[in-house]
Amino acid sequence: MVGLSADRRSAVAWILAEAIMRFRCGKSRAFPCWQAAALSGNAVADDDLELVSSFIISVFGRPNAVQSGDTKEKKGKSNHLEGFVAEWLWHLIMKExxxxxxxxxxxxxxxxxxxEQGEDGFVVYAPPGANTSLFFRLWEIKKHNTENSVVTATVxxxxxxxxxxxxxxxxxLTSAHRQTDGDLGSLFAELGDLWINADPRAGAGVGVATNTVTPPATCFSPLESTLDQFADAGQLEGLLCVIENFTEFANEVRRMVWSAL
Known part of the structure; x- marks a missing residue:
């Protein structure tokens, strides 16, 4: 996302905001209430405000909340928001x-x-063809928006x-999917063994969302040196998402979520 017009950046921010709210609201009527209000530019009805807000405030806070004067606390909240948006960017890219x-x-x-504690991202694949074993990639996703370090340090x-x-x-993940059946359930039961043995069916990835417009070509080299037990081709993956002024982009996603309140 380098060199995009303001309209195109806003369009991407809306895609994220809508996907986030669709996920967070589940099958509750809160999502259509929020969506209709956000698209119309009006706030949700007073009768719906409490319900809709309950799906928003734990991550995005309230738009009119009093902000602490503690700079360190503000930075922490900003970091959480940017990390959350980075995870969603990765998720939507993986879906596509x-x-x-x-x-x-x-x-x-x-x-x-x-x-929330646990994996940032986890994907299971099957190679083309029949009677083939499933394999997985465990991902860690970070945001990088500081002038004081290089992308390689974040990786x-x-x-x-x-x-x-x-x-x-x-x-x-094995515990959470203890009731999953079939080939997928069998894979979840084996995750620990596959990882410990650096089995070809196991692998890892690092995703970074950054505002560094020209990152180094070798920024993912720490992944190879740190997890060198995964030596087969394709066992390690990297995804770099470059977004000009990432902090402002994350704030725009939040403003769009708030627009219905």
Whole structure:
């Protein structure tokens, strides 16, 4: 997202805002209430405000809330928002991705809470053809919007996190999918073993959303050196999403969510 007009940036922000609210509201009537109000430029009816707000405030806060004067606290809240938007960017990109060498069978849902513990992203694929084994990629997603460090440092942090906590994330997934049947259920039961053994069916990825317009060509090298046990071609993946003024973009997504309140 470099060099886009303001209208096109707003269009992308709306796609994210709508997808986020559709997910958060589930089958509640809150989503059509929110969507109709946001598209019309009017606030939701007073009778609907409490319900709609309940799906918004835990991540985005309230538009008229008094802001703390603590600069450190404000920065923390901004970081949480940007990290949340980065996860959603990754999720929507993964939904659109298609490749001839694999077919997506499962894509994890984004976290409901900003600081929820566990994996940032998890994808299961099947190679083309019949009677083939499913394989997975465990992803860590970070935002990078600082002038004081390079993208490579963010990739290193994400890689270290996968190296240290990856097995715990997979254990949580195994438990969460204990009632999943079929080939997918069998894969979830094996996640820990596949990871420990660096099996060809296991793998990892790091996604970074950044406002660094010209990142280094080798910014994902820490992933290879940190998780060097995954040595087969394609076991490690990287995704770099470049967004000019990422902080402002994340704020625009929030403004669109708030527009119905």
């Amino acid at each position: 991705q298609q490749a001839s060498h694999r077919v997506r069978q499962y894509l994890s849902e984004p976290s409901y809470s900003v600081t 290193q942090r994400a890689s270290d996190q996968l190296n240290i906590r990856g097995l715990q994330y997979l254990a949580k």
